[in-house]
Amino acid sequence: MKNYIQDLNKAFENRIRLGIMSILMVNDSVEFSTLKEMLDITDGNLASHIAALEKIEYVNVTKQFIGKKPNTTYTVTKAGKKAFNEHLDALEKLLKNRD
Amino acid sequence: MKNYIQDLNKAFENRIRLGIMSILMVNDSVEFSTLKEMLDITDGNLASHIAALEKIEYVNVTKQFIGKKPNTTYTVTKAGKKAFNEHLDALEKLLKNRD
DNA sequence: TAGTTTAACTTTGCGCTACAAAGTACTTTT
DNA sequence: AAAAGTACTTTGTAGCGCAAAGTTAAACTA
Numbered sequence: 001m002k003n004y005i006q007d008l009n010k011a012f013e014n015r016i017r018l019g020i021m022s023i024l025m026v027n028d029s030v031e032f033s034t035l036k037e038m039l040d041i042t043d044g045n046l047a048s049h050i051a052a053l054e055k056i057e058y059v060n061v062t063k064q065f066i067g068k069k070p071n072t073t074y075t076v077t078k079a080g081k082k083a084f085n086e087h088l089d090a091l092e093k094l095l096k097n098r099d
Numbered sequence: 100m101k102n103y104i105q106d107l108n109k110a111f112e113n114r115i116r117l118g119i120m121s122i123l124m125v126n127d128s129v130e131f132s133t134l135k136e137m138l139d140i141t142d143g144n145l146a147s148h149i150a151a152l153e154k155i156e157y158v159n160v161t162k163q164f165i166g167k168k169p170n171t172t173y174t175v176t177k178a179g180k181k182a183f184n185e186h187l188d189a190l191e192k193l194l195k196n197r198d
Numbered sequence: 199t200a201g202t203t204t205a206a207c208t209t210t211g212c213g214c215t216a217c218a219a220a221g222t223a224c225t226t227t228t
Numbered sequence: 229a230a231a232a233g234t235a236c237t238t239t240g241t242a243g244c245g246c247a248a249a250g251t252t253a254a255a256c257t258a
Contacts (some may be wrong), residue, residue: 204253223233
């Protein structure tokens with residue numbers, strides 16, 4: 001049996017980061033507040049997980065003003081998409097393995 | 100968007116426990132040493148993860164002697180199978196979600 | 199214009215987790 | 229008698245996850 005466990009990405013082990021990525025993969029751009037609501041977590045917690053994904057360059061941040069309000073949106077980077085897809089492939093193989 | 104994140108099982112968040120379960124799901128009974136080799140981790144680490152799965156009754160342990168050697172084998176319980184399948188369902192839904 | 203609110207953080211602090219390494223118990227092999 | 233094998237348990241450390249509180253800057257509010 002090949003060891004697909006090694007191919008799982010540590011960055012996506014946490015459920016919240018898994019959630020962030022799965023949302024960003026199917027939405028071009030998502031706001032901080034939207035993510036916060038979807039995931040139902042505290043803003044601090046979200047910020048720290050996003051920061052982790054930003055640091056490894058899986059997620060891009062865009063800060064702007066919409067009207068008078070600050071607005072932060074996130075997108076997944078090319079590297080992030082690749083890494084996430086590889087993670088899903090590894091997951092799939094791991095779980096379908098029947099040696 | 101329904102929050103499938105909540106349906107993910109904390110017990111399976113760790114990659115090693117995910118690996119243990121995925122192996123036990125498709126093999127009736129697996130030895131300690133086999134698991135250790137397949138997962139390529141230290142025996143202490145494996146023992147502690149197995150202990151966690153045992154404690155919540157997702158895994159059964161059987162100790163016996165084969166010839167002169169002690170032999171410990173593990174099987175997944177009914178509850179373990181159910182929990183793992185539910186976890187996989189949640190994963191699938193989370194990742195396929197396109198709202 | 200002082201005080202409150204909103205958005206998006208950052209910092210703090212604590213409890214929990216993961217892991218390697220070392221120690222243990224019992225047995226077998228040398 | 230000593231070494232090795234099986235399956236742990238214990239120890240110690242570093243890191244993580246999270247809520248809560250603190251921060252910044254701009255914007256309404258009285």
